[in-house]
Amino acid sequence: MADTIPETDTNALIKRRREELQELYNLNVQPYAYSFETDSNSKSIKSDFEKYEGKDVKIAGRLMAIRKMGKASFAQIQDEVGKIQIYLRKDEIHEQYTAFKLMDIGDIVGITGFVFKTRTGEITVHAKSLILLSKSLRPIPIAKEVVDENGNKKVFDQFADKELRYRQRYVDLIVNPEVKEVFLKRSKIISNMRRYLDQNNLVEVETPILQPLYGGAAARPFETYHNTLDMKLYLRIADELYLKRLIVGGFNGVYEISKDFRNEGMDKTHNPEFTMMEMYVAYKDYIWMMEFFENMIAFITKEVFGSTKFVIEENEIDFSKKWDRISMVDELKKETGLDVLTATNDELKNGIKKYNVSVEGLEGKGKLIDELFSVAVEPKLVSPTFVMDYPLELSPLAKKHRSKEGLVERFEGFVLGREICNAFSELNDPVDQLDRFTQQARFKTEGDEEAHAVDKDFIRALEYGMPPTAGLGVGIDRLVMLFTNQPSIRDVILFPQMRKEA
């Protein structure tokens, strides 16, 4: 135990708390307890007050407000599920009251006491004992709130500095309860997705994050190095090529939920590491996958939110309905008058320019079509919509369309103009796949840094024979943003990437 406490910080508030810590030691109070058994929490006491009234409870939490009135005090503690008021009297808890006077907002305490209602009607725990479980040496930002007669909460001086909130998420979580709500929702979305996939007999697997060759998407990778193997390794940009190897190996359905890494720009929809769900199912095609995805989203929304209906940015969205299905090429013709399959690159560029968007740096017909689509059509896809059948050169891992020349069997799901999934009938023809890789390799030598490399082992796997397969990828962070109505990916990632602190 510390006899004297070394000073490490000059902040007056912290200095004061260190002095209090010393005073607590002097009073023989152990300021960092080993355990404390609770038997209830703030939420259940409030929701089942009739059951709890007059009964003893053991609760623990962080002191969030202290109102001292001489020889009696009210305080508020926050546990994992909410806040509750406690009432303390010096003539009942004696020397513990002396110790209490050395406690601060932010300290973690354990209380034993009985439940009652104050004169003004607030459910409160009348403490018979209050012990310190952890002394807080650093002051938390104090936000005060008042609830008006309509039950609306008004918060004063809310901890608002975005930088501090992201860097010190632990503080953000303590003082901004709605932040914790978002991450609880995120957790439920993922666990229910997993449950749905498991129920449909898909096997959860884990594939390498460290890869000698990256692939499965168009993106620039992070590079790292293995000392013993003396080789460069890449952090994966997608799970796709390994998961399809497992379909070759005889799994009928596999999925993986984990991080991918892309060494690219950051903004409100991009974090360098992000969570993907990818799944592959043998003997199915993209038509089957559309229905599977619809059902999965309906299941998740119902389980997590209790409803398939959402109001997001004033738009009503119902995930119980079948999604609209539109053809990319038909929709572009309807919207721009261009038949993109026969149009020249200049015609496509002119089409894009009509939307006041620069065509600088756009090379290749596929990228031009993609850009035209994203400016002309995507913003209009408010209600859930599958966009079907993409140009072949954009999709080197998707199977050629069974009837439409120049297209592949691929769909992307859009809600509120945002892409939330990407799927195709997987290319299982090794000869065609090698051709596509070879074409990508040519793009790469022509300067497209994001083009695929030739993955010879993947070709070898396909040569052994892969059944017809449907594949799907879902960006989990963006899905959570949509369902929780958060404007930035940083608000759905607990510890978003930041520059090093100054």
Place this chain on the structure above:
RNA sequence: GCACCCUUAGCUCAGUUGGCAGAGCAUCUGACUCUUAAUCAGCAGGUCGCCGGUUCGAGCCCGGCAGGGUGCACCA
């Protein structure tokens, strides 16, 4: 990567034409045994992000740097 905006007490924010650095909450001292943005009385709290320049004098004007935010570009 480019453009614009922001950075003042632990937190939330004012700060006039360039002239002694301000408030509320939190902290501290005192009073108070049903308070709840507790109240009342008092005290204290600052490298104005950092470095340089202009000026008799800079939180304020100029330049650079750092961190953050927003938009664009790139992407999922």
